[in-house]
Amino acid sequence: MTTEQRIVEPRLLRGFRDYLPAQMNARQKIIATIRQVYERYGFLPLDTPAQEFRATLMGYGEENTKQIFSFKNPEEEDVALRFDLTVPLARVVAQYPDLPLPFRRYQVAPVWRADKPDPGRFREFLQFDLDSVGVSSNAADVEILCGMYDTLRALGIENFRVRFSDRKVLNSLLDYAGIPRDMAHGIFRVLDKLEKVGLDNIAAELTGGRVDVSGDKIPGLGLAKTSVDRIKEFLALPQGKRKHVLAGMASLFKDVPSAAEAVAELDFICTSLDALEIPDDRVTLDLSIARGLDYYTGPVFEAILTDAPEFGSVFGGGRYDGLVERFLGRKIPAVGASIGVDRLFAAMQKLGLVQMVSSTAQVLVTVMEPGRMNDYMKLTRRLRVEGINTELYLGEESGLGKQLQYANRQQIPVAIIMGSDEFANNEVTVKDLLLGATLQDRKKTAKGKERDAWLVLSRKAQVKVPASEVLACVREILARPRPA
RNA sequence: GCUGGCGUAGCUCAGUUGGUUAGAGCACCAGAUUGUGGAUCUGGGGGUCAUAGGUUCGAGUCCUAUCGCCAGUACCA
Numbered sequence: 001m002t003t004e005q006r007i008v009e010p011r012l013l014r015g016f017r018d019y020l021p022a023q024m025n026a027r028q029k030i031i032a033t034i035r036q037v038y039e040r041y042g043f044l045p046l047d048t049p050a051q052e053f054r055a056t057l058m059g060y061g062e063e064n065t066k067q068i069f070s071f072k073n074p075e076e077e078d079v080a081l082r083f084d085l086t087v088p089l090a091r092v093v094a095q096y097p098d099l100p101l102p103f104r105r106y107q108v109a110p111v112w113r114a115d116k117p118d119p120g121r122f123r124e125f126l127q128f129d130l131d132s133v134g135v136s137s138n139a140a141d142v143e144i145l146c147g148m149y150d151t152l153r154a155l156g157i158e159n160f161r162v163r164f165s166d167r168k169v170l171n172s173l174l175d176y177a178g179i180p181r182d183m184a185h186g187i188f189r190v191l192d193k194l195e196k197v198g199l200d201n202i203a204a205e206l207t208g209g210r211v212d213v214s215g216d217k218i219p220g221l222g223l224a225k226t227s228v229d230r231i232k233e234f235l236a237l238p239q240g241k242r243k244h245v246l247a248g249m250a251s252l253f254k255d256v257p258s259a260a261e262a263v264a265e266l267d268f269i270c271t272s273l274d275a276l277e278i279p280d281d282r283v284t285l286d287l288s289i290a291r292g293l294d295y296y297t298g299p300v301f302e303a304i305l306t307d308a309p310e311f312g313s314v315f316g317g318g319r320y321d322g323l324v325e326r327f328l329g330r331k332i333p334a335v336g337a338s339i340g341v342d343r344l345f346a347a348m349q350k351l352g353l354v355q356m357v358s359s360t361a362q363v364l365v366t367v368m369e370p371g372r373m374n375d376y377m378k379l380t381r382r383l384r385v386e387g388i389n390t391e392l393y394l395g396e397e398s399g400l401g402k403q404l405q406y407a408n409r410q411q412i413p414v415a416i417i418m419g420s421d422e423f424a425n426n427e428v429t430v431k432d433l434l435l436g437a438t439l440q441d442r443k444k445t446a447k448g449k450e451r452d453a454w455l456v457l458s459r460k461a462q463v464k465v466p467a468s469e470v471l472a473c474v475r476e477i478l479a480r481p482r483p484a
Numbered sequence: 485g486c487u488g489g490c491g492u493a494g495c496u497c498a499g500u501u502g503g504u505u506a507g508a509g510c511a512c513c514a515g516a517u518u519g520u521g522g523a524u525c526u527g528g529g530g531g532u533c534a535u536a537g538g539u540u541c542g543a544g545u546c547c548u549a550u551c552g553c554c555a556g557u558a559c560c561a
Contacts, residue, residue, distance in 0.1 A: 014552080014553095057561095058561095067559080067560070067561085083560095083561080086561090087561080115559065116485085116558095116559080116560095121560095189559095240487060259500085260506095294561060295561050296561095323561095366520095368519070396502075399518090399519090399520095400519050400520055400521095401517085401519085401520060401521065402521090403518055403521085404518090404521040405520095405521050405522090406521085407521070408521040408522065409521085409522090415520090417519075417520075419519055420519090421519085429519095429520095431520080431521090433521070436520090436521070437521075437522060462520080463561075
């Protein structure tokens, strides 16, 4: 068998991605920022296994089995990869009765879903969840909303909108419009598309159906005109300040008995958000959002980046008071939200909000005389012991130019040079590559004596110091102010 | 899943009504510069034209299937 026949094509499964170091550095920074916010709120870390018994993950009959990666383990048990972090959380709460409630935890971990990949949508993706279990007060919901707001701010995102509503609002709408509750699923699905397709198309889908731009037929739900008119009334409610929106809804639903609860819950949340001075334009009451069709029982939330709406919700959640009951037999209220880290990352990348850094090293020790490798190693170790991230050049290429080019490409800010001159005088040359880069432009026109002048100038970015002073010199350069 | 579009160098693409040896830019490598990195110049490597079959004297170009990607739609606890 020849080598060529034996080669396995390197490729990825659809919906799965590699994260190369530059992206990984950026992603880890995002994760660290989010974690910082959640710990500021006092949420506790938790981790659970990637695999669970299939039965654990399957709460609501068979309808969603096809989205779950499932298989048999060596013991022939039915197992599956978790598709979110909420169900495992419910399992944990039920399994460890000694956990003090309220149990407020955060968890960052990959989840798997076997559905069709889309932009910003993958089969394996990282979720970052925060949840409060055991709190029925809407104060917990407020805290989640604040956490969403603070997180997006902390990530440096200027233009985002957190929207919230309440499942009970839409149920009241069904009552108001005289639609049976068992049509809820279909109705909510259509309403959820409001922003995407517009009011006219929504009305068409609620009644007779329509044909979309690609020529696909979308069947209608066959609602009566009176029902659709009432839904339109609802969708035409005033927007703007939270309290204003709430008042509009309360007025519209004043004769709907089921609406009282929704109004009370949302009033609590709006009052709290106002008291906390969370801006109305960033965290808005948007009665049209549906979300979590069978899952949520009360307030629901989602966040979008307004400059990249095509990525959809990057952060969503709500209250799910019924979930733990499946494992425990009694109700434990819970509310939480989840960041789709990979989707958020993809959206931020598209908006240029992600700074790629391809190195973790602050200093590259170059090697000019391979025969004195021990000296390079010793200096490298000295720097590392002092807490400076240091890489010793290990490449096969030996030229100094090659090594500096390597440092430049890796965005390593400082290079250390030791050749025969330095060894003879017990000195070390320390080079500021970022400052040096600003002088690079002059190099192209510099020739002859001009070149000498350029070299003199460039030495401002490069100093020769006694070996004993390397550390101080490196620290001084690393402390120099840099343009962001 | 369904409908449509697209697969040419690492990347972005050009390639006439089927007709010699398939091109460009960027990137990469080397030299100009034997101890100095983003510029410039010169040169260089790199392609089973997604895969498999078919039509034809002749296929990157036409047909069929498969795979992949993109858009819409469906689904999304």
